[in-house]
Amino acid sequence: MGQTPPQQVRTRSWGVRRPGGGTRIAPLTAAAIYALLAAMALVVGFPFFWMLATSLKKLPDVFVFSQVLPPEPQWGNYLTAWRKAPFARYFFNSVFTATAILALQFATIIPAAYGFARLRFPGRDLLFLLVLATMMVPVQVTFIPAFVVVSRLGWTDTYLALIVPFATSAFGIFLLRQAFLQVHQAFVDAARLDGCGHLGVMRHVMVPQTAPALITFGLFSFVAHYNDLFWPLVVTESQRMRTITLGLASFIEFEGGTRWNELMVASLFAMLPLILLFLATQRFFIKGMASSGIKG
Amino acid sequence: MQQLDVPARDPVRKGRAARRTPALRRPRFAVPGEWLAGYLCVLPALLVIGVFALFPVAYSLGLSLFKWDLVAPEATFVGLRNFETLFASDEFRRVLRNTLVFSLGTVGLIVAGALGLALLLDVGLRGIAFFRALFFIPYLTPMVAVAALWMFLYDPQRGLINVALGLVGLPGPGWLQSTTWALPALILVKTWKVVGYYTVLFLAGLQSIPPEVHEAARVDGASGWQRVRHITLPLLSPMTLFVVVIAVIGSFQDFDQVFVMTRGGPVDSTNVLVYYLYEQAFQNYRVGLGSAVAVLLLALLLGFTVVQLQLSRRWVHYQ
Incomplete structure (x- = not known):
């Protein structure tokens, strides 16, 4: 067989010591470390456990701490909470918005990163510097003008307003350019000899070779936009266009301080898609974090 | 072609x-x-x-140089008056102070906490993947949901935290209802939410330190603590700089938890720059004033970043 493309160097999973660097840990030290980690795990995990337990309690019992687990789990709370607000609509809006944003971002940052990393054209480095400069701008600084633009375009209270302003990502271009720079030229030459144009090189070489970086970026982008509150708060008006974070915020306003069990249900609803997404992508994500140029 | x-x-x-x-x-x-x-x-x-x-x-x-309400067809030029208004206002000075305290508090806790956790996780014991994933979950959770959860835990009379403090004989403060404790309460929530993310960054930095360096130091008889102090921390310093810069930027952008938990109160004790921007521009329709806040936010962050990069020459070591 001819040259099969060498497999990309696999990044070692974290937490596993590389050979040779293995520290021999005294059992006592190990026990101390586990104790510290367990204490931190409790600080992080217990609030979530408490959220889950409270979501299954009767309302009068939510502050009864002797009752760690509800004796009769009130699964009905989930139905009651679900019916109190149009959660299906909220979910759809958030997932649709975050997915559309991610799709547009991939469509814009892959060519941009390819252009900046692998093509030569006058003004390239200056334009890239411009992109880098916008990474420094906190997004909220752009919200007033962006709001003016969106309302002039008549997009207020539409998906366009929620999606289009985030159609690209300076951070994504930066991250991906780093990854594309590391792809060996031999792969590109081979693809070009096979008749691939630039689009073909992106599709058959760049994207497959940098999949962990792409997936990592995808997870971060999806999480950020699914979790966003400020922008949807400003550009949506109707109940119909509300995202899950906005829906949950208004749920807190009306039920907070009173129906804690249902509020915990609603909060669990809001976080569920992201937890599932994380579990699904975790493997790639860890590889991507380690290899995507964010190391010092 | x-x-x-x-x-x-x-x-x-x-x-x-x-x-x-x-x-x-x-x-x-x-x-x-x-x-x-x-x-x-x-x-x-x-x-x-x-x-x-x-x-x-x-x-x-x-x-930022105009007075405008988003509706009027014409904005009125007012020069630097928006900035003068801001700096003359006790409210805005309070907002600035809150933002700085919030930033200092969260960044300090984040760096200490994330570095500590990463060092513990990097030792290479079993079950690390579980802890790493667990610490990352708050980062994934929408701040609105985290805020709901902590409002429940912070309830002054019956909340879990004050009940627990009561058990050990400590008087629990009013947390979100107290002008003294509301800001620290938000600092704790923010740190709790994001520390896992920074831990992952530090871990990536730790894992890129070549093991031979540690090996050599061990052969030379350096103790565990000496190795951390003289090898790990200096070699990790570029990542530490990165974490500090990113964490400062993130801490200045806080909005969600203020919006959900306190609306800037009680008596503006938790009002921070981005929330103030929202209030001025999108609630009071003082677009010029809001834009002036945005400009100051940008200037502050650029200033901070430049200063950090300058200072970093003294403590960041590149291999």
Whole structure:
């Protein structure tokens, strides 16, 4: 067989010591470390456990701490909470918005990163510097003008307003350019000899070779936009266009301080898609974090 | 472009063709073609960046010199008066102070906490993947949901935290209802939410330290603590700088938890820059004033970043 493309160097999973660097840990030290980690795990995990337990309690019992687990789990709370607000609509809006944003971002940052990393054209480095400069701008600084633009375009209270302003990502271009720079030229030459144009090189070489970086970026982008509150708060008006974070915020306003069990249900609803997404992508994500140029 | 008669996606031919024709290994493409391709590649992204990032920064600078309510057809030029109004206002000075305290508190806790956790996780014991995933979950959770949870835990009379403090004989403060404790309460929530993310960054930094360095130090008889102090921390310092810069920027942008948990109260004790911007621009329709806040936010962050990069020369070691 001819040259099969060498497999990309696999990044070692974290937490596993590389050979040779293995520290021999005294059992006592190990026990101390586990104790510290367990204490931190409790600080992080217990609030979530408490959220889950409270979501299954009767309302009068939510502050009864002797009752760690509800004796009769009130699964009905989930139905009651679900019916109190149009959660299906909220979910759809958030997932649709975050997915559309991610799709547009991939469509814009892959060519941009390819252009900046692998093509030569006058003004390239200056334009890239411009992109880098916008990474420094906190997004909220752009919200007033962006709001003016969106309302002039008549997009207020539409998906366009929620999606289009985030159609690209300076951070994504930066991250991906780093990854594309590391792809060996031999792969590109081979693809070009096979008749691939630039689009073909992106599709058959760049994207497959940098999949962990792409997936990592995808997870971060999806999480950020699914979790966003400020922008949807400003550009949506109707109940119909509300995202899950906005829906949950208004749920807190009306039920907070009173129906804690249902509020915990609603909060669990809001976080569920992201937890599932994380579990699904975790493997790639860890590889991507380690290899995507964010190391010092 | 190249007119080679090779079917696309044929790995065998691909390999042979590449080997047999060394002259073609780096094909030279017509230069203007590559220019055109380059511009076309970066154009869509630059368009979006232009309209929704560069133009807004320029427009914010402009708007900060005007008085406008978003509705009136004409904005009134007021020069630097918006900035004067801000600095003359006790409320805004309080907002600035809150933002700085919040930033200092969260960044300090984040760096200490994330570094500590990463060092513990990097030792290489079993079950690390579980802890790492667990610590990351708060980062994934929407701040609105985290806020709901902590409002429940912070309840002054019956909340879990004050009940627990009561058990050990400590008087629990009013947390979100207290002008003294509301800001620290938000600092704790923010740290709790994001510390896992920074831990993952530190871990990536730790794992890129070559193990031979540790090995050599061990052979030289350096103790565990000495190795951390004299090897790990200096070699990790570029990542530490990165974490500090990112964490400062993140801490200045806090909005969600203030909006959900306190609305800036009680008595503005938790009002921070971005929430203040929201209040002025989108609730009071003082767009010029809001833009002035945006400009100050940008200037502050740029200033902080430049200062941090300057200071970093003293403590960051590049391999």
